[in-house]
Amino acid sequence: MTPRTTRRPLVSVRLGPLAAACLSLAALCAGPAAAAPPAPAAAAANASASGQTANPASRQLLALADAYYQALARFEPIGATENGDNRFDDQLGLSIAPAQRARQFALYRQFAKRLHGIARAKLDERARINYDVLDFELRGLLAMEKFPEHLLPINQMDSVPMMLANYAGGEASQPLTTVKEYEAYLNRLGQLPAWIDQAIANMRQGMRQGVTVPKAIMQSALPQFQKLLSATPEGNIFYTPVNKFPAAFSAAEQQRLGAAYRAMVAERLMPALARLAGFLEQDYLPACRAGTGLGDLPNGQSWYRARVANATTTTLTPEQIHATGLQEVARIQQQFALLGPQLGYTGPAAGLPVWVSQQAKFFPFKTEQEVQAVYHQLDQILDTKLPQLFTLLPKAKLDLRLEPELSRATASDHYTAPAGDGSRPGVFWSVVNDPAKYGNTGMTTLFLHEGKPGHHFHIALMQELNLPDFRKYGGNNAYTEGWALYAETLGKEMGLFNDPEQYFGHLNDELLRATRLVVDTGMHAKGWTREQSIAYMHDTLGYDAVAKSETERYMAWPGQALGYKIGSLKIVQLRQRAQQALGDKFSLPKFHEVVLSDGTLPLSLLEAKVDRWIAAQR
Structure with a gap:
């Protein structure tokens, strides 16, 4: 059997280009693209569902957590889409822009400062887990600030143009079943030329600084971007939604959306995609490094350890x-x-x-x-x-x-x-x-x-x-x-x-x-x-x-x-630890419940949780 790969790492702490859009929550980062805070009713419902409305520290933590997520999702909207949150499907973000990246890291530091101002000791056990996970994520994000990941925006595994191309058929994480969803995807496509131009600028900067991808993987990536080119708008992959209109769409809606998609592809996407493919082939590929590992780059060993x-x-x-x-x-x-x-x-x-x-x-x-x-x-x-x-x-x-x-x-x-x-x-x-x-x-x-x-x-x-x-x-x-x-x-x-x-x-x-x-x-x-x-x-x-x-x-x-x-070795180790400690009292269904019941955790927090469970059972 041929081994497979996952299409994209499912993480909120992204390990691809660590973005930088200004997700300025109004109180923290002034700018034109301020992220709207969650509706008070929704925040209250969330707090109520968590059983934490009576505790001021817990309410403060939930409000901070909601603001943090809004920032992440608007900073990397495609990440939100991939993780099942379709509220940001009309946005692309420009997380690779250096100025916006700098503002984003400033925002992370503000979040960390606010988090550490909350009295953790006053939180209940579940709220402490939220606190610890948020603290872990912010430390992980800030640890990447000194590494210029934004100068490496494209490879054969992960790039914004290819992600959007994968969405064109309507079968992936971004749905295309309603007029509103068609308009959201069209709006997202409209932001792609700006992303492409920023990516080219970043890669030129990387060429000057000696921060490029290995030549071998750019040789593998180049054909992907050449396939995005087409002789006519109708032959372009980004025109695909027009060929798959749902039967429920009226003739007027089909005509309007069809014309809008054709204009977008012909007037904006095709020239931008041609610029990108030409740059990659003529300028970037010859300048890519001959080496293999991240350790070849400036400060590369520290970068890899992070x-x-x-x-x-x-x-x-x-x-x-x-x-x-x-x-x-x-x-x-x-x-x-x-x-x-x-x-x-x-x-x-x-x-x-x-x-x-x-x-x-x-x-x-x-x-x-x-x-x-x-x-x-x-x-x-x-x-x-x-x-x-x-x-x-x-x-x-x-x-x-x-x-x-x-x-x-x-x-x-x-x-x-x-x-x-x-x-x-x-x-x-x-x-x-x-x-x-x-x-x-x-x-x-x-x-x-x-x-x-x-x-x-x-x-x-x-x-x-x-x-x-x-x-x-x-x-x-x-x-x-x-x-x-x-x-x-x-x-x-x-x-x-x-x-x-x-x-x-x-x-x-x-x-x-x-x-x-x-x-x-x-x-x-x-x-x-x-x-x-x-x-x-x-x-x-x-x-x-x-x-x-x-x-x-x-x-x-x-x-x-x-x-x-x-991760697998750690879960196996924790299961063996629990079996040895509890003997006949060990329950495999209960162990699985302990592992899954608080969602994703860093492995150190998962280990601490399992140890608490073992102690309680004994």
């Missing part, structure tokens, strides 16, 4: 993570040695993944509907098994859908969050480009991770817990991906890995996550070259094409891929 801290929410050093990765790779390969004969393989353990990829019996599909049928059957099986392991289940439904043809070639199997207002379910997207090449060995572990009880049980539940918006729509990668990777391991307890083929798929995916620890830290902290990483991944996993694409992913997102395994 990213590692944000990605893992721990104090682990790159050297410690590298050693953990090597240990995990060795452990999993030992499991391969035991599993291989059960599958009919008698060669060396390291060769098992390649052998599986060459066996026709593990690629049984002829149609995409046959692939979907397996996932639907698995979904039904889990409906009978998961209530035995969980007391806390999300109300939101999980839909199973095929990735639209528009984005199928570049997408990978993934999950998208439900809409915050309940209008859209959570969705597991399976990406089937060629059914005959869709391996069946990893389907169970994939669905446990991307579907349930992985991302869906965590992310959908977050929206039902009466959390402040900054937590409801935010999070961190170590918990988010760590929980989903831990959820994969539950397949063994549910009997889903009794089939050695499916257990191989689980171990194969786990090996990829362990390998990430080695190569990410290898490239960015130990001076490994791109070629060294590809060779290590090929020797360890047996994949050629994936070794290249995965290596380049870690080059573009330093540290991001560390959260999966670090």
